[in-house]
Amino acid sequence: MKIVRLPGLIDVHTHLRVPGGEHKEDFASGSAAALAGGITMILGMPNTSPPLCTPEVLLAARQRAAQDSYCDVGLFAGACPALIEHLPDLAPHAAALKIYLNDTFGQLRVEDVPTLRACFQTWPHHKLIAMHAEKQSVAVGIGFAAAYNRPVHFCHISRREEIELIADAKAQGLPVTCEVTPHHLFLTTADAQRLGPLGDMRPLLGTPDDVAALWDHLSSTVDCIATDHAPHTLAEKYSATPPPGVAGLETSLPLMLTAVQQGRLTLERLIELMHTTPRRLFNLPEQPDTWVDVDVESTYLVKNETMVSKCGWTPFAGWELTGKVEKVVLRGRVVVENGLIVGERGGGRLLTVPPLVD
């Protein structure tokens, strides 16, 4: 047993499914799953049903988040071509704007340059724009970052061609950043075959060469680890039309701690990737008196049965991981003890995100 104290970790990419998908996850279950995984602040994605694209829907979701959350929560606004005129009114209530350039779960997708121009022209300059962009869409995002001279954050980068393009753009001084997910670092196309629908997500799992490229860039080009926690029920996953996505909040830190134990990254770099840099990029508030005690030597078996997320399964079931969350303290109050949630519903804070300083 060796206890190490980490700062409260931040996940800038969580799907919380409110409104419309509460049978998969809700603010209570998702934020409790975050705490169980040592994550004390999460940013919720806008591809809900209806999506977070109008002030009415976003404000109603924020109200529910404030009532139900165990950890601190902020929400993304979504870019929907038919509702693009709402962006300026959404901005004061959103942590950032999310634009989907490729197909994934839900209807949100921007396919045309005029809508992208409208996003870049009307979303306040001091707030971040995040993109789901794959393959050559990453080049589109880099082009917009350059043309409008404003930061663009790329979600879940998963392929060699993407991370190398972002490295080149950074070398030119362009204002781009990126995240990678633990599932794209620890699973490959071979696991996708083995797992069937439980290994299906967007972006798809990469080849061993893609995965090697992500690890090579983990100490340089990659800015943060984000979970892309995307819960769906087992019944949905084994249906005729399985939705893409896997849970990640509870396994992200244990997987990354296992990598530390194996000498694949340092604990200092883990803290940068999972706390310091996400906070700086999204201009998130400090959480005083907040920390996570992990036992970095204890090994445990990942089990579906002990998952806090409502979906109740993980693609990492059966894996032995080294690094266990023992205790979490949020603003001076113990919220996880001996691996169990002891915090209170509504004890998390809703983030009001101050403007980025240019």
Ligand code: DOR
């Ligand atoms: O696999 C995915 N699932 N990728 C996404 O981009 C969306 C997510 C979801 O919401 O289920």
Ligand code: ZN
């Ligand atoms: Zn995505």
Ligand code: ZN
């Ligand atoms: Zn996502």
